[in-house]
Amino acid sequence: MSVVDRLTGRKGADARKTVTFGDASEVRGAPLWSVTSLLFVGLVWWWIKRGPEPIINDRTFPSMRQTWDAFFELVDIGYRRVGLWDHTWASLWRVLKGLVYGVVVGVPVGFAMGLSNRLRGIFDPIVELLRPVPPLALLPLFIVWFGIGEGSKVNLLFFAAVWIMVIAARAGVLGVRGSKVHAAYSLGANKWQILRYVILPNALPDIFTGMRVALGVCWGTLVAAELTGTTTGLGAMIFAASKFFRMDIVVVSIIIIGVIGVAMDLTMRFLEKRLIPWRGKG
Amino acid sequence: MKDLKVDGLGMVYELPKGGSVQALHDVSFDLEAGRLLTLLGPSGCGKTTLLNIIAGFLAPTSGSVTLGGDPITGPGQERGMVFQQGALFEWQSVAQNVAFGPRMNRKKRSETNELVQDLLSTVGLQGFGDKAVYELSGGMQQRVALARCLANDPEVILMDEPLGALDALTREKMQGLILKLWQETGKTIILVTHSVEEALYLGDRLFVMAPRPGRVEREYELPFAEKGLHVDPREMKASPEFIDKREELLSLIWEMEEQIMGHEGAMS
Ligand SMILES: Nc1ncnc2c1ncn2[C@@H]1O[C@H](COP(=O)(O)OP(=O)(O)OP(=O)(O)O)[C@@H](O)[C@H]1O
């Protein structure tokens, strides 16, 4: 298959296949079309800037040119005496902390729920009741409990991550095939060894998927977490810029959040392939 | 060496929606150490249930199983198990899978490594130690399962349709391997199969089981496994005695299936 066919998606993975509609393995995307679609977004942006108020107004909706300039302004001198990198790092650090706490608490709870009737009974109502609550709803409480600073933010992100990790870890435990556990017992393993050498590695793919989802959700919750009480972070930058009507800065921040989100997901996928090559091979 | 004694074994499954299934009824037999017993019978006659009770994964509702006089109350490493498929640990390499038992017993690493290399060459997988198990074919995976089971040097090896997922040619090769291991290790083996030919060829003893309630319908003492060690398997399977026995068993099982069908026809 030629490179052109691959880039344009004219042919799928296997050029000799005659049935491709409905064959998921044949659908892998087309990089050339992805670039085209990005260019098209740019074109739409440029085109609607020629339209009516308020979109045409550069103060309410920046042009591409302004956004470009704002980006380099941010890179050069930062925003409100904080460098762009520091804003980004502040956000990343909060999300990372929230995620790590979520994993550290969520995985053991999920394991407990997958291994014991009693613990399942105890945690079930708590998990099921709190899971659907949008994290932002708890912000007022968290601010009172953990202070307006870092505490409330990291706890909010923890709250966003922990239920996802509980569910993922529980699914991982419940997904272990009975014959594997039986085989391990017959080979002389005790309960602790079953947990360490059979259940944990068997659950790792699910846990990793949970981490990927949780990371995305935390990143999406970030802006809400940075609503008040801080001058650093991409979310804080958006709120500050909106007060001064710097829509160009707002748009740049949005784009940066999107790009970093994609980068994080790609990184997780890469790590997953490297660290858990046995996924789906059981 | 320890003899296996099964005495008055009964198993009733309570169904969640009420009612119950008598999976085994009054199954009794003695199996001297070093014999190879094959279990044959239509689907649902309790073969897996019997094996799981001997392995210690299930507690029977009546009767008892003892190995060398000791009652069986749970799984233990003197009774190894080989499953049909999917019981290998896909997160470990071939060698790590084989080393699992010794590792759980905290055996010395150097001794374990040596043992693993020995076992891998015994089952014809020398040089495959570093491969991931999912890179191997189905037949090779069952070789790993056999080696893993042997690593703990169990008294009894239980196999539930170990070759059931393999193609016919691979299956014949693996039958040869099982006979070879049986001869070399002298272990007691109980093997469940759906193939009449396999049950005849491998079994030095053979039970034909019948369903509703699950029981041992007929017992055979067979010469083929003993001979199979020295004779070409194709020749053996084409010999008149073998064919006679095969036809006898086939018609027995055929009759059973007819009865089951009639029974079910009457119920509906
Ligand atoms: N966990 C269970 N709960 C209820 N009934 C069961 C359970 N396991 C098995 N049975 C029933 O017990 C009977 C014997 O089952 P078993 O699996 O031992 O048969 P088998 O001889 O191994 O069949 P197959 O050849 O299909 O593997 C069947 O009627 C089956 O439906």
Ligand SMILES: [Mg+2]
């Ligand atoms: Mg069965």
